[in-house]
Amino acid sequence: MTVFQIILLVFLLVCAIAVSFSKNLLNSILIFMSFSLIMSILWVCLESPDLGITEAAVGAGVTSILFFATLKKIHAIEVEGTQEEAEDEQA
Amino acid sequence: MSRLKTKEEYEKTIGFKFRRWLYGEEDPYINKVEMVKQHHRHVEEKTITERMHEKQMHREYTYDVNRNKVLKTYSMLYRIASVVFVILIAALLVYNVSWLPKTGAAEKAVNNEVPQRYIENGLQETGAVNIVTGMILDYRAFDTLGESHVLFIATITVLILLRNNKKKATIAQISDRRFEPKNDSILQLGAKILVPVIFVFGIYVVLNGHISPGGGFSGGAIIGAGLILYVSAFGFEKTEKFFTERTYKVISFAALATYCIAKSYSFYTGANHIHSIIPLGQPGAILSSGLILILNICVGMVVACTMYTFYVMFRKGDF
Numbered sequence: 001m002t003v004f005q006i007i008l009l010v011f012l013l014v015c016a017i018a019v020s021f022s023k024n025l026l027n028s029i030l031i032f033m034s035f036s037l038i039m040s041i042l043w044v045c046l047e048s049p050d051l052g053i054t055e056a057a058v059g060a061g062v063t064s065i066l067f068f069a070t071l072k073k074i075h076a077i078e079v080e081g082t083q084e085e086a087e088d089e090q091a
Numbered sequence: 092m093s094r095l096k097t098k099e100e101y102e103k104t105i106g107f108k109f110r111r112w113l114y115g116e117e118d119p120y121i122n123k124v125e126m127v128k129q130h131h132r133h134v135e136e137k138t139i140t141e142r143m144h145e146k147q148m149h150r151e152y153t154y155d156v157n158r159n160k161v162l163k164t165y166s167m168l169y170r171i172a173s174v175v176f177v178i179l180i181a182a183l184l185v186y187n188v189s190w191l192p193k194t195g196a197a198e199k200a201v202n203n204e205v206p207q208r209y210i211e212n213g214l215q216e217t218g219a220v221n222i223v224t225g226m227i228l229d230y231r232a233f234d235t236l237g238e239s240h241v242l243f244i245a246t247i248t249v250l251i252l253l254r255n256n257k258k259k260a261t262i263a264q265i266s267d268r269r270f271e272p273k274n275d276s277i278l279q280l281g282a283k284i285l286v287p288v289i290f291v292f293g294i295y296v297v298l299n300g301h302i303s304p305g306g307g308f309s310g311g312a313i314i315g316a317g318l319i320l321y322v323s324a325f326g327f328e329k330t331e332k333f334f335t336e337r338t339y340k341v342i343s344f345a346a347l348a349t350y351c352i353a354k355s356y357s358f359y360t361g362a363n364h365i366h367s368i369i370p371l372g373q374p375g376a377i378l379s380s381g382l383i384l385i386l387n388i389c390v391g392m393v394v395a396c397t398m399y400t401f402y403v404m405f406r407k408g409d410f
Contacts, residue, residue, distance in 0.1 A: 049304035050223050053296065057312035062398050065319055069405040 005045050011038050025076050029067045036060040218371035218380035219301035227306070228383045228390075232354050238308075239350060239390055242397045243343055253404040275324070282324035289317035297391035301380040307390025314391065315398025322399075327407060339396050346389040353382050353389075 015035040022028045036059030043052035071077045101107055111117050120126070156163050192199045209226055219225035227235050296303075297310030322330045360367045372379030 048223075050221075050306060050309060053305050053309040054312060057309060057316055061316040062312060062319065062401070065316075066401060066405055069402065073405065 005042065008038050008042055008045070012042070025071055029064055029071070032067070033060050033064045036063070214374055217383065218374055219383050220374050221301055221303060221306075224300045224306045224383060224387070225380070228386045232357070232386065235386070235390065236350055236354060239347060239393050242393060243347060246343070246397045246400050249401060249404045274326075278324045282320050286317050286321045289320065290314060293317060293395070297387055298377060298384070300387040301383045302375060302377070307387040308394050310387070311391035311394025312398060314395040318395065318399040319402045322402070334399065339400055342392050342396050346392040350386055350389040353385055357382055
């Protein structure tokens with residue numbers, strides 16, 4: 001195991017613990033994204049590039065976007081400019 | 092007409108009453124049970140607020156940690172117990188992992204004759220340079236078919252659950268649809284540069300699934316991510332020109348049906364030891380490895396459509 005892989009694994013542990021300790025849901029998703037990204041690099045290191053590509057596309061990309069959309073739907077994150085547009089709509 | 096009983100006697104029998112009840116000719120309560128007229132209970136607004144306040148007070152009193160010693164000890168114990176439980180579970184998992192053989196060790200259970208056969212004869216039998224693709228789309232193509240159908244069913248479920256009823260759409264949903272997505276010039280410029288590259292890379296990954304790493308699922312996911320980037324930059328009006336619900340249905344159904352037919356042919360010839368007419372071709376060329384290229388394209392299309400449909404359903408609830 002190279003030093004690079006050990007550094008990545010430490011990052012992985014830090015991400016995994018940080019997700020549960022973050023109070024902000026948006027931050028949790030961002031940390032989860034970085035977890036998936038590190039995991040995809042690790043897959044390539046473990047000689048399975050197929051899984052690496054899939055992990056990067058699904059784990060870091062699509063899943064996080066679906067999380068964002070869900071948070072927006074349940075009004076868990078503030079959206080910039082929504083109020084202005086609502087005022088424009090009224091006027 | 093002769094009667095055994097007179098009419099008055101007959102009316103007292105159970106049979107007559109049952110018949111009357113059965114046909115609903117008489118309400119059993121009218122003129123028998125005294126009906127008291129119901130008064131509408133008048134509740135004053137003041138009492139409502141008082142009651143709500145009282146409820147709040149009771150709740151505060153119950154959950155006051157300073158007064159409620161039981162709650163205090165319970166919450167403390169709960170925290171300690173949860174930490175202990177998590178540590179125990181983690182220790183158990185780590186202990187189990189420590190028993191696993193090292194990565195690449197010869198005595199590992201997975202090092203039996205099956206992967207050996209795949210590695211030795213995979214190129215000859217499937218014609219795919221990438222052994223992983225050869226495995227999942229030739230030796231274990233039935234599993235991949237199941238996975239594609241799982242994706243299809245998942246999309247159908249999301250469609251059922253999240254789709255807006257056009258007649259009953261609430262104001263919030265309509266306004267959400269109107270406001271999203273915004274015209275962000277930075278995002279649009281980035282998408283203009285990135286989206287074609289992402290699409291070309293996704294198509295490359297799908298088409299080269301049997302030669303280089305990747306395949307239908309990865310390539311489809313990349314194309315789906317590109318579609319999502321495009322729709323979040325330019326809005327649903329642009330994508331509606333080429334991707335509607337009908338497009339999704341046609342593409343998914345056609346891809347799954349093609350997969351089924353192609354693989355049925357291959358299973359039929361394989362099970363009956365008939366020589367397949369599909370040539371395996373030169374290993375390493377694009378047009379090689381028999382059916383794998385077609386199956387990769389099918390899986391890629393299903394996955395790309397699924398990813399995009401998921402996003403659209405979560406975002407807007409409609410195509």
